[in-house]
Amino acid sequence: MDNSYKHEDIEADAQAFWEQTGAFTTREDADGDKYYCLCMLPYPSGRLHMGHVRNYTIGDVISRYHRMRGRNVLQPMGWDAFGLPAENAAMANGVAPGRWTRDNIDYMRGQLKSLGFAIDWSREVATCDPDYYRWNQWLFLQMLDKGLVYQKTGTVNWDPVDQTVLANEQVIDGRGWRTGALVEKREIPMYYMRITAYADELLSALDGLEGWPERVRTMQANWIGKSEGVRIAFPYTLDDRDDKLWVFTTRADTLMGATFVAVAAEHPLALRLAKDNPDVAAFIEKCRAGGITEAELATQEKEGVPTGFHVTHPITGDKVPVWVGNYVLMAYGEGAVMGVPGHDERDYAFAHKYDLPIRQVVDVEGEHYDAAGDWQDWYGTKNGVCIQSGPYDGLGFKAATDAIAADLAANGCGEKRVQYRLRDWGISRQRYWGCPIPIVHCEHCGEVPVPEDQLPVVLPDDLVPDGSGNPLAKSEAFINCDCPRCGGPARRETDTMDTFVDSSWYYMRYTCPDSDEAMVDARTNYWLPVDQYIGGIEHAILHLLYSRFWTRVMRDLGLLTIDEPFTNLLTQGMVLNQIYFRRDGARITYYNPADVELRDGQPVLASGGNSVEAEGLGKMSKSKNNGVDPEVLVARHGADAARLFMMFAAPPEQTLEWSEAGVEGASRFLKRLYRAVAEHASQGPAGAVPANLDDAAKALRRQTHATIAKVDDDLGRRYTFNTAIAAVMELLNAINRFDAKDAAGRAVVHEALNTAVALLAPIVPHICHRLWRELGHEEPAIDATWPTADPAALERSELEIVVQVNGKLRGRISVEAEADRKAVEQAALADDNVQRFIDGKAVRRVIVVPGKLVNVVV
């Protein structure tokens, strides 16, 4: 065996072996214990980035671990191939998005193979393939038929110069990214998926997702945002018609303190009142400026305008002024709120600004509203009792809400109502590179669904967008068609679907990528649900919620037997790196950290020596030029070193800080491991471990088996790969320290090395493929059996116990493993250093934690 570690040869050799033996191909096996390990599919941007490498390394480690545990493992891969970047690249380079995307896929597939991921490539799926997206269209039509898809208007960002809808990402500081024009809101018709029909189930089922991180479940629960409240009507008469202005509130108990009503700028009443009131019209116009994101709406200064119009308080009969407020969201509740400045922070700020009356109607333990106007801690609490509320005085939150709801119901002005923050999912995108929405517009028949036998509606993949409008709308060949209903000339819908539609079910298609008869088949029910899903925390809400919704829709259509798509979820942290830049006038140039070195603690360019400024740590990105190219990394250090570093530097859920020195450290460890096995193997075969061992051999054997138990727990249960690797490093350190002076010693070392290689095989599969063979095994490491810890090897006759006095560490004692509480206590009190600290003081209490510590309280 060659004594030096050459990653190029070892990795090429292992990858060729896996390829030739078809080692990653998976089949359905009715008897097997199936394990579906899924990583979020990449967008084919051109090259892998470190976030991908981290994601897929985690998935590969888990996959290979479960395979060694004897499970039938599926680990597939595909491409989230529709989306905006392909259109941007097309504009920049004049290449059609289809060509660009497919070239990228080919390149990135090669990169994934070079990292040694055990992916079953025979199941590869690309969402831009008509054989894939036809089923998006098919399910869309099924949902349309069931009323789960419907049309209504939605708000979009509008660039008035390019006459184009902009994505939120394309709006920078309120202006279009290409034109610099101030962005406006615009209402257009869109298709929606009725996710709110499943709101309650999506919420309550979160309790059963025990394999999901608590924080993700909490985020989803808050996103769905179930609140129980009351829908209240404020009657009015306008245009000789009696009508009601409905608001939703979770604090009906404060209704008697309502001193105004505010409606959203898009509210029908606001639009009607604007006709008679130029101020209101001007304010609504002003609200049209700016973007549509919630963050933007929620951070802008609260502003409003009085309409001069009044509605009637449903209990007191008082006149209540109607305002239009920019802080009222049309998309939530009724698009109108009652203003209770005495008990709501936002209402208070609004009332204070516009001199509206403030009434306190709930008293919290005698605290009263502070006239100076500072925010009060008890805002929002439901612990007070009503005051100055007529018949409701003295009632608590629940009693007051019930009484008021009952009175409102009696006069037709209200009812209890469960409200969700979750909104229906608008899927229409005014973009080219996406799945066409299968609808035809006919002058006679209106909106006509494309019949199933005419699917897929194929997207032309050779158009080049120019930045203004959707190129599909200019493609006569695409648009013109016959109406499926009347046969007359008609026009195709040019909107495409949100790419979240594509990614809501791709994991199902991996199970049956060749099925041209149906969207999914029996194989889908074999593999699903996904046992382990791994991806970025940034997908914690939208993608995962849409997938949970989509799964339920398919279940209710009889296509699936499961409720939840992902049993266990692991959300990985981002990969960070230093950011360096130089300022040249107004221009900032970013320099890659690989080109920067520290001289006397100052960052300078390695070539030239010009000093640069450090911005600190940030997510690896093109714009900050702080990425590390996985390809360069693999060429220099090998895939195993890259994988080892990524898994060792931080636990998977945390951010990972890139470190070139850390990769070198990982590489050094692999060399030490390689050398240890090579030296051991060079001395010929080792025998079986004998029954009688000296203390040193027994200790090494104990550590070997303790390491098995530790690594198994870390990989299988805790997903703390960093501590698993640390434990194997400690084992290797112990092996190197151990002096194998006889056959028994060599046998114990052989067992230890075998264990180290087997435990590392999921993490660094290439080097372990080679070393496993060198250790004399016939079967390849990928199919090796996962080691099990021998309880007999773990037994100890003596234990070390820590002794504290008043909680401070004062000594260590060694006791028999079977020693009883009394004996441990006596040994602890007998310790010299312990005696010094209890000398002359009365021992008040002695706490004994068996096998761990003794605390003497004096």
Add this chain to the structure above:
RNA sequence: GCCGAGGUGGCGGAAUUGGUAGACGCGCUGGCUUCAGGUGCCAGUGGGGGUUAACCCCGUGAAGGUUCAAGUCCUUUCCUCGGCACCA
């Protein structure tokens, strides 16, 4: 603004159920090997004190609290990061 997460040595991190703070690695210091080193090996490495030994004091963003015992639990607070529905 709202929702979620995180702050531990010079650095990445460990401490799994409230029970030895700093495992493992990086970096640094000293030594050995080498013609040489961006090699390998050995030793040391939280801060302060100490007869440089034993050992003692301090120490997990900040301030309080609970407990025999707190990085871990509670309250308040500061900072950093992720998401906010058309980026994927």
